Amino acid sequence: MSFAIALIEMLTFMIFGVFLAAVLDAFFYRRIAGRSGVSLLMPLYAAAAHLSRQRLTTEAPDRLNWFLSISGFLALGAIGLAVVPFGPQTAVIGMETSVVLWGACESLVVVLVFLHGWSPNSPLALIGAYRYVAIGLPIMLLSMFVLIAVALPAESLDLRAIVISQEGLWNVIRQPLGLPLFLLLGLSLTLRGPLDYGDSADLAGGTSIEDSGANRAGWQVARLAMLVGFSAVAASAFLGGYLGPVLPGIVWLALKTLTVMAVIIAMGHLLARMPVARMLGLIWKVLLPIAFLDLLLAGLVALP
Amino acid sequence: MTTLIAIILIFAFSILFTAALRAGVGAMSTVPIPYPQQRPILGGTDPETHAWQRFHVRYYTMTLLFVAFEMEMMFMYPWAVVFVQEGPKALAEMGMFLIILSVGIVYGWREGIFRWE
Amino acid sequence: MGMNWLAKIAGLAEVPVFVAIGEGAPSDTAISLCTNPALRSVETPRAAAILLVVGTIPDALLPQLHRLHDQLPHPRATVLWHSGNRLSEATTVGGTEDIGASLKDVHRSLLAGNFDTEPDILPDVPPNEWRGIGTHGQGGKGMMGGTPYGRPMAMTAADLRDGLELDAYTADFGPFLPMFPPGLALTLTLQGDVIQSVAVVHPPFENHENRGWVLLNLLGLPALAERMLRVSNDSDTTLRRLIHLSGARAAIPKSLGRTYDGSDVRARFDQMTGISEHAMNAHVHQTGLDDLLIGLEWHEAMLVLNSFDTAPLRTICANTSDPEPDEKMEGGMDHGAHAGHMS
Secondary structure, three states: OOOHHHHHHHHHHHHHHHHHHHHHHHHHHHHHHHOOOOOOOOOHHHHHHHOOOOOOOOOOOOOOHOOOOOHHHHHHHHOOOOOOOOOOOOOOOOOOHHHHHHHHHHEEEEEEEHHHHHOOOHHHHHHHHHHHHHHHHHHHHHHHHHHHHHHHHOOOHHHHHHHHHHOOHHHHOOOOOHHHHHHHHHHHHOOHHOOOOOOHHOOOHHOOOOOHHHHHHHHHHHHHHHHHHHHHHHHHHHOOOOOOOOOHHHHHHHHHHHHHHHHHHHHHHHHHOHHHHHHHHHHHHHHHHHHHHHHHHHHHHOOO | OHHHHHHHHHHHHHHHHHHHOOOOOOOOOOOOOOOOHHHOOOOOOOOOOOOOOOOOOOOOHHHHHHHHHHHHHHHHHHHHHHHHHHHHHHHHHHHHHHHHHHHHHHHHHOOOOOOOO | HHHHHHHHHHHHHOOOEEEOEOOOOOOOHHHHHHHOOOOEEOOOHHHOOEEEEEOOOOOOHHHHHOOOHHHOOOOOOEEEEEEOOOOOOOOOEEOOOHHHHHHHHHHHHHHHHOOOOOOOOOOOOOOOEOOOOOOOOOOOOOHHHOOOOOOOOEEEEEOOOOEEEEEOOEEOOOOOOOOOOOEEEEEEEEEEEEEEEEEEEEOOOOOOOHHHHHHHHHOOHHOOOOOOOHOOOOOOOHHHHHHOOOOHHHHHOOOOOOOOOOOOOOOOOHOOOOOOOOOOOOOOOOOHHHHHHHHOOOHHHHHHHHHOOHHHHHHHHHHHOOOOOOHHHHHHHOOOOOOOOOO
């Protein structure tokens, strides 16, 4: 029974999270662009506008993969939220190696974004797909080093144990290099800002160039769902998840997830995207050594 | 077991949600799409060939190094769980592994695998 | 019925509009479209409900406009603004009317079903019927012997950077892409995402707006691009500080798109976004697009294209020499003998 309750909690969290993510996105965009105000219902109107239009295909597309890429992306975001503990032993997916499951989700995102760009049989979408893989793969390495570092003091790959290990001190303080690197992964997974090589503006929308109607609405919802799932994982791994003094655990988790979402959305709108070759060099030559350093420091601190 | 059920349920929900978005909503959803509307976006011109091609994957050599690092990640999963028990010996082992792979990064750097070709 | 409430809610949203800019578009088009809260300019026609044609599209580019029009999803409408074109069933908006209100009206009528969605301009025929040399369609050049139904696959050619012989994709990238200067149409041969050859099909229209905001958009900063359009004077310190903090200047590779007078994209970016005051006229007398774009990756090529003001860009296009014709066809046919696996 508690499984069913956890599932319903997760679904509610996801729905509110997706809605709030859309509102935050619009809010930050307008603040930075110098426009005034945002109506809370704008995302719903925009979604209705998408759904009121026709869903088009192209000449000789890959229909199955087009559908699977959108629904799979949504599912991976939901799995990210499912491994996050809402309370001491309450997680929809409670397994001893949930960090490994999250790692599998990260790699499948690369596959699905590629399929999304492959399916329409359109040149600019294909370029977006291939470019994304070049960056998505090494970013995954960064994130796994950082998550292993977080797992060291917990002596476990279980996200529940990782949260419990932060009862004394949050990981963002004792492993300061971890969260900034992990946020880069968030930008890449949700196709935002400096790591948006899949859906970029210089390709007129990249992998989403041929999406219309229900496909477009589905892909945008999936991106937001991935943002919610990723932020919940980041909040649990670095900010102590449901730990907190007065309020119930799930409220703390929601607040921390919202904070991480806001930071990622703000970074997406404020940081520039460099051409892909430079970013590739930057990741391998600068960011990966920083990840090694983070692991080394975490190891030294964790030793008794 | 509940893990597997949860994952299957999540995928099922997502597939149903995406299918529901497509079904019925949206004007003219059952009308067959004519050829002019199916043309891929090139800014107004007609493409001559299919977009699917033997695309030059310029980062292929980088992915070989990436696979090496993936294998190291596989090693790190159990290493992380027993690290505190094993003590400084474990740190030294992982350090050696990482140094060997870092030599791989430096070699690749000099060979130009991080360039876009 | 279900459609009514959906149509009502959809009518409250910002109108998604794809903008096709023609000749004689007023130079503050971008500013007026972006500051108007009723509409949102989208980057692909598939996301748009209304095709907004600003300025007059010349006859040479009318076929492209028709193809673009047919790519929008139903229900769709066309609105002509400041334009001398006449498309059947399109709404014409005069120069002095409020474009936002007109677009909202058109959108609401479309959704409510009062307006019929516009039918295709082009006939519904597949791009190629099967065609060969002989009377029964047999024979022909290349790996496939004749032109297959639908479209053929791309042929191989050697790559510029490392000589690998994979498929080279040649297509005309048209005038109505948001990341191309208005009116510019190029024939590009791509090997992967690196440009192998370039030819100009149509030069960009004359136009005097500052396109620094396009550069910011290409660098992944659409919010800053909009801020730049909204700010009336160049001395908005918040904008300067945000551009500085975003690392936009550092993100542009050094000495990208270097012309013979020594300016590169970074220098032109500084000038366009008002960071550097010194107004230089880019001397582009001997530079052509083939000097600038060949061998560049797509993102870098888009940055280079948009870093020029329109007048220098027109000179550059005039300086571009056409690549040798049918050089690629030769290469494709040599491989016809030992192909077999391609069909």
